Amino acid sequence: MNFDEMKVELMKRITDKHLVNATISQPRQKSSEIKRVKLKPIELKGIYHIQFEYQYERILKHENVQLDNIGKFIDDIFDQFRQAHMQFTKETIQIQLSKKNKVLWKSDKTVEKKEVNLSHNRKKQYLLDDSTPYPFLIRLGVQTEEGKVKKQKYDKFKQINRFVEFIDDSLDYLPKDKQIRILDFGSGKSYLTFALYHYLKVEKGLNIKVTGLDLKKEVIEECRKIASDLEYTDLEFLVGDINDYNEESSVDMVVTLHACDVATDMALARAVKWGSKVILSVPCCQHELNRQLDSPALNIMTQHGLIRERFAALATDSIRAEILTLVGYETQVLEFIDIEHTPKNILLRAYYTGKKPTVEQRERYNEFVHFLSAKPFLQNELKDYLNS
Numbered sequence: 001m002n003f004d005e006m007k008v009e010l011m012k013r014i015t016d017k018h019l020v021n022a023t024i025s026q027p028r029q030k031s032s033e034i035k036r037v038k039l040k041p042i043e044l045k046g047i048y049h050i051q052f053e054y055q056y057e058r059i060l061k062h063e064n065v066q067l068d069n070i071g072k073f074i075d076d077i078f079d080q081f082r083q084a085h086m087q088f089t090k091e092t093i094q095i096q097l098s099k100k101n102k103v104l105w106k107s108d109k110t111v112e113k114k115e116v117n118l119s120h121n122r123k124k125q126y127l128l129d130d131s132t133p134y135p136f137l138i139r140l141g142v143q144t145e146e147g148k149v150k151k152q153k154y155d156k157f158k159q160i161n162r163f164v165e166f167i168d169d170s171l172d173y174l175p176k177d178k179q180i181r182i183l184d185f186g187s188g189k190s191y192l193t194f195a196l197y198h199y200l201k202v203e204k205g206l207n208i209k210v211t212g213l214d215l216k217k218e219v220i221e222e223c224r225k226i227a228s229d230l231e232y233t234d235l236e237f238l239v240g241d242i243n244d245y246n247e248e249s250s251v252d253m254v255v256t257l258h259a260c261d262v263a264t265d266m267a268l269a270r271a272v273k274w275g276s277k278v279i280l281s282v283p284c285c286q287h288e289l290n291r292q293l294d295s296p297a298l299n300i301m302t303q304h305g306l307i308r309e310r311f312a313a314l315a316t317d318s319i320r321a322e323i324l325t326l327v328g329y330e331t332q333v334l335e336f337i338d339i340e341h342t343p344k345n346i347l348l349r350a351y352y353t354g355k356k357p358t359v360e361q362r363e364r365y366n367e368f369v370h371f372l373s374a375k376p377f378l379q380n381e382l383k384d385y386l387n388s
């Protein structure tokens with residue numbers, strides 16, 4: 001089969017709508033800005049298209065092409081790349097082209113019949129695709145150079161994907177007329193910080209500035225280096241304690257992922273004081289209430305250390321959610337991720353509405369903390385807001 005015959009064969013299968021997906025790789029020029037191209041069929045307004053996803057060093061670009069125009073795109077692609085892995089409904093085709101376009105064509109028809117999925121709704125899939133190499137995930141050791149998520153990092157990958165989904169759902173609450181200021185408190189190795197920067201800035205092109213703050217100097221230094229190497233200019237990392245962080249006058253979104261114990265409360269308090277429009281927080285271990293808890297009526301539960309710990313964690317998150325409601329947020333407690341991926345699977349989502357609480361809401365909160373003998377750090381931090 002020669003080069004032109006190869007393209008005719010592929011066009012036949014594509015125009016017959018048998019394409020499931022394809023990855024075209026190995027640029028002919030080392031300096032090529034586009035590293036690889038992925039193809040998949042999608043339906044837009046009822047019309048069949050092939051979506052071309054161009055993967056650059058740091059960004060992805062998409063182009064949706066109707067079948068009438070597909071020939072030119074296939075010509076262009078094989079002028080630029082020498083390798084293709086193409087999945088059709090009843091056949092897998094592997095192509096390798098020599099520099100002079102000698103064709104090595106391998107077809108495997110023994111594969112199970114594959115379904116074509118025309119859905120453009122990426123929601124049900126990961127926002128970060130688990131087979132696309134992302135430079136930040138490679139640098140953070142989550143993916144291999146080829147873009148494969150490492151087995152021991154899969155839970156982390158799922159967590160950051162899920163978190164980015166929650167961020168994506170919250171975009172309507174963020175300002176559109178100015179730079180969006182985002183803080184990730186207790187960012188640690190900053191998987192989430194990088195992921196949200198990549199998603200919002202690189203993929204969605206939003207005007208954002210992101211800060212990750214953590215106590216750990218060495219870890220933050222490494223994050224700074226990665227951000228600088230990747231030229232993530234609007235992403236900064238700072239060493240510091242959440243409680244002492246007073247640099248901002250206003251922040252639009254505060255996120256935390258597993259910030260230890262009251263570090264979560266410190267972050268929530270900061271967020272409220274800034275009037276943050278969106279707060280997304282997945283709390284971590286809980287010690288504060290566990291120590292304070294003193295309610296004889298609960299002894300049947302709290303006599304067991306394990307139950308006491310779980311009860312304290314759930315009561316703490318209920319208190320956090322209620323405080324956020326009392327200071328003007330519409331607050332929900334949501335399942336972050338399947339419990340098999342992390343037992344710390346509650347996400348607090350709060351959108352600022354400014355709604356004043358009712359007298360009953362204030363009373364039931366006071367009764368609850370009194371009943372537990374709880375003296376929540378968050379309540380103390382926000383006492384001026386709770387009493388106003």
Ligand SMILES: C[S@@+](CC[C@H](N)C(=O)[O-])C[C@H]1O[C@@H](n2cnc3c(N)ncnc32)[C@H](O)[C@@H]1O
Nearest residue numbers: 186187188214215240241242257258259260263
């Ligand atoms: C369990 S790690 C989570 C890190 C990261 N968010 C993630 O999910 O991979 C918790 C992080 O919170 C940081 N931390 C705890 N208390 C803090 C505080 N008061 N101020 C800043 N960072 C804090 C710790 O240093 C640690 O890196």
